Each structure stands twice: as structure tokens, then as C-alpha cells.
Amino acid sequence: MPRGDGKGPPGWKGRFRGCGHRFTIPRQAIIETLEKTSEHLSAEDIYLKVHKQYPNIGLTTVYRTLEVLAQMRLVFKFDFGDGRARYELSHSDSKKDHHHHLVCTSCNRIIDYTDFIDEEVELLNKTEKALSKKFNFKISNHLIQFYGLCEKCKKTAGPLGG
Amino acid sequence: MPRGDGKGPPGWKGRFRGCGHRFTIPRQAIIETLEKTSEHLSAEDIYLKVHKQYPNIGLTTVYRTLEVLAQMRLVFKFDFGDGRARYELSHSDSKKDHHHHLVCTSCNRIIDYTDFIDEEVELLNKTEKALSKKFNFKISNHLIQFYGLCEKCKKTAGPLGG
DNA sequence: CTTGATAATGACAACCATTATCATTAACCC
């Protein structure tokens, strides 16, 4: 029997308990919502989806749960420049979890990309090492985003920017 | 005589007029403040500095001027995750203008770095090309930031995070 | 230099994502 506590997902309850947190209905609902999507949802997006099944779960709880999940490193929190934070479930232990984003500045579409050019990872490491040394700076994380126009918006806008 | 209009800086007035904007005292004061610093100031930071010499310039005007400057591509607007936008004057035509940042997650210090490893630029171009092709995405910009602990905070915090 | 059209300003209110408060509820160890 694969370890599962009570319901559904792998070891959610265990993970919460392991960090001294309780595993509640709202938290379970929020996680399930994050698991069901491949989008980058805002707190309100999540609230609205959760609200359909559990109309009494509040937006405040969504924020608090996301904060807990973020500091447990189970969700990533991103800022894509549209004035609200967006969240994404960390796909557990897989090393392929780490990815960067393409952000469409016209329609706000977000594209994940994980298929780094081989050299990209190597270069990142090299760069981090060089910067750490030069500035005596302990690098623990990086953010890389490319901005531009997605396929659809490229057509619509045209080269003249109408 | 190097082209200068009226006062101080190169061709600020000309640039404004060229975009159909007027060159006003508040705008001049804000630009001078940005020129005098190497920090990454928030709108309020700028407001406070400007306020010493021109106590009647309002915060709203600072925001509006920064917006105009940003869309004229004369200032860069950044989000380093501390809940407010931060601005930096574009050092004019020099191609060395473009740089990335190290962000201390403890004291919020920002370190510019322009001395890319040679390969970094090349790889960025290669990556952008590959991504453009794969996702049919027109890349026009990128954001690269490294997060971690600066020299000072590294000492203070120690490896145990006390 | 004066003038007129109107862009820009500044005081103030509104906005909106996020956070704090606090009485109430429910997780979970026994």
C-alpha cells in the first residue's frame, strides 16, 4: 500500500504534520485545486474555484494556506507583473520541477519551459559560482523570465504595433 | 558645444519634446534625483529626496513622471519583491546599460552586475532563439535575478539561520 | 513679451491586493 493518509494525495497530511501544521478541509481543497490545474492561479482564482465546492471557505484562508505552502516549499509564488501573486504547485521530488517562464505582455499568458538547452544549466551554475565569489554573495535561488508576445498576440498586434 | 537645452543634462528637454511631452520643474527635479544616485529608489524614496528642494512637488507627480519616463524607455522599473516598484535611470545609449541583479533576501540590498561571463550573452541569445522557435513566441526582453544573502547578512545569519 | 490652448500638477479620494484582528470552530493527541 503506497503511503497515503486518509485521502487522495500522497502524503499531504504527513507533510503538514511533519511541519507542525494541521491538515484541514480548506487546505485539502486548496491543494486539490492546485493539483487539478496547469495554470498559474492567483489567490482569488483559487478562492473562486474552491468556493464552488466549499462556499464557506474564505479568501483570507486561501492566502494563509498559500503562505504556509510556500514556506513549506510545496508551492512556488511568482510575480508576472500583473499586480497579483500567482501560485504553482511544486511537482514534488522530481528534479524536473524547476522551470522558467515566458510571459506574454499582451494577454498575460504564461508558458512554462523546462527543456533547457544543456548549456543553460551548466552556465547558470558557472555564473552563480562566479557571482558568489566576486560579490561574496550566497546565491540560493534565481528567477528567469522572458517577456514578449505569444503566438496568438503576435498575429493580432502585427509588426506595426497597432 | 555639446547639445544641451537650457539646463544641465544632455538633451532631456529635447527628448521630452520629441515625445510630445513638456519639460517641467518636477520632471527635471525627479531626473536629477535619479542621476545623483546609484541606488534603486522607490517612488516614495524619490518623493522624499525631491521634497527637500521642492517641498510642493507631490507624490502623484512622481508616479506619473516615472510612468512617462518608463514608457520613454529612459528608466527601468523593477520589482525586487519588497512590495514596491523600484526605478533606475537608463544610462543612455551605452550598450553596457543592460544589467542584472543580485537581491539580498535579508536586507534587500541590490547589487548590479554587468560583467557577464562571456558565454552568458551568447547563451541568452541562443536560448531566446530556441524558445522563440519552439513556442512561436516573440521575445523582446528578459529578467534575470539571483536571490540570496549579501556579504553582510551572510555573516549575521550564519549557517544555522539564527 | 504677451497670450492662449492645453498638458501637467497637486490635494484628495478611490482602488485593490494583501494582512491584521479577534471571536468562533475544528484537528488531533489523549
Next chain:
DNA sequence: GGGTTAATGATAATGGTTGTCATTATCAAG
């Protein structure tokens, strides 16, 4: 089940940023 206490949810507050609008100042034209 019962007690402890973390978590919740309704609500108010916060704070950076933007909208409103009467007033001011820029600057091209005369």
C-alpha cells in the same frame, strides 16, 4: 468524547498605486 490550541472566517485595516478635477504653468504662436 474532551480539552487544547491551531486554524478559520467575517471584517476592518494597511499601503502602494491610480483616478478625479480644479488650478497652474509650459511653450508655440503672434
